[in-house]
Amino acid sequence: MDSPSPVSPIQSPALRRRGLMFILSSPSGAGKTTLSRMLLEQDPEIKLSVSVTTRPPRPGEVDGVHYHFRSDAEFDAMVEEDDFYEWAHVFGYRYGTPKGIIRAALKEGQDFLFDIDWQGTQQLYQKDQQDVVRVFILPPSIEELHRRLRSRATDSEEVIQSRMERARAEISHWDGYDYVVINDDVQQCFGKVREVLDAERMKRQRQTGLIPFVRELMAG
Numbered sequence: 001m002d003s004p005s006p007v008s009p010i011q012s013p014a015l016r017r018r019g020l021m022f023i024l025s026s027p028s029g030a031g032k033t034t035l036s037r038m039l040l041e042q043d044p045e046i047k048l049s050v051s052v053t054t055r056p057p058r059p060g061e062v063d064g065v066h067y068h069f070r071s072d073a074e075f076d077a078m079v080e081e082d083d084f085y086e087w088a089h090v091f092g093y094r095y096g097t098p099k100g101i102i103r104a105a106l107k108e109g110q111d112f113l114f115d116i117d118w119q120g121t122q123q124l125y126q127k128d129q130q131d132v133v134r135v136f137i138l139p140p141s142i143e144e145l146h147r148r149l150r151s152r153a154t155d156s157e158e159v160i161q162s163r164m165e166r167a168r169a170e171i172s173h174w175d176g177y178d179y180v181v182i183n184d185d186v187q188q189c190f191g192k193v194r195e196v197l198d199a200e201r202m203k204r205q206r207q208t209g210l211i212p213f214v215r216e217l218m219a220g
């Protein structure tokens with residue numbers, strides 16, 4: 001990866017704002033994991049919301065870092081306990097966003113990154129419209145998507161075929177997103193994702209505390 005560009009100084013002691021829920025979705029293989037990792041490496045102000053899944057870990061994946069890997073019975077117990085913000089079936093496994101610390105942390109201004117599919121995006125948006133920012137990543141073409149899934153070399157040809165079929169279905173949900181970014185050159189795409197995040201952080205509606213000199217001006 002090229003040398004990281006500096007993080008723009010969004011947070012200022014004079015400004016207080018609610019945290020946001022930054023959702024990156026894409027058809028499988030379009031690059032959301034790659035982009036999420038870049039964002040987490042380069043932006044200390046955003047934390048990954050680590051999902052719970054019943055799918056087995058891929059080589060290199062660490063429990064508690066990439067996912068919380070749980071058995072079917074453990075997942076059932078969490079559903080019973082109402083521990084999820086949302087959950088969905090994807091590729092024969094279950095995936096869910098644990099409520100955990102998210103609600104309280106948003107109030108304190110912590111931003112969270114979500115790598116979830118369109119079903120989870122819809123559910124999160126229904127629960128919390130004001131904090132959710134929905135970004136959809138598209139590959140430059142279907143052929144390129146296929147090539148990337150093959151080059152990742154983590155799945156059998158059968159699984160790749162089912163991901164390709166599902167990709168078509170996922171792309172049909174692109175109208176449920178606020179922003180669409182094409183991942184052709186990864187650095188350019190990442191730059192655009194960062195621009196969206198920066199602009200969303202500055203939205204006036206998110207500010208919860210008046211800047212001192214604005215407060216003084218308004219007080220006359």
Ligand SMILES: Nc1nc2c(ncn2[C@@H]2O[C@H](COP(=O)(O)OP(=O)(O)O)[C@@H](O)[C@H]2O)c(=O)[nH]1
Nearest residue numbers: 028051087088090095096097115116117119120
């Ligand atoms: N609804 C929902 N979807 C999730 C969650 N975590 C991951 N996913 C989605 O599940 C799908 C499969 O993820 P994964 O097995 O890591 O494979 P990937 O397609 O290479 O990202 C992706 O579309 C993720 O966005 C979650 O907590 N909730």
Ligand SMILES: Nc1ncnc2c1ncn2[C@@H]1O[C@H](COP(=O)(O)OP(=O)(O)O)[C@@H](O)[C@H]1O
Nearest residue numbers: 028029030031032033034148152183184185186
């Ligand atoms: N812009 C890009 N150009 C070429 N290859 C890419 C690009 N973005 C991601 N990749 C590669 O494509 C494969 C799928 O990317 P990944 O981030 O795992 O996708 P997703 O999480 O959406 O399934 C990986 O091997 C990744 O290195």
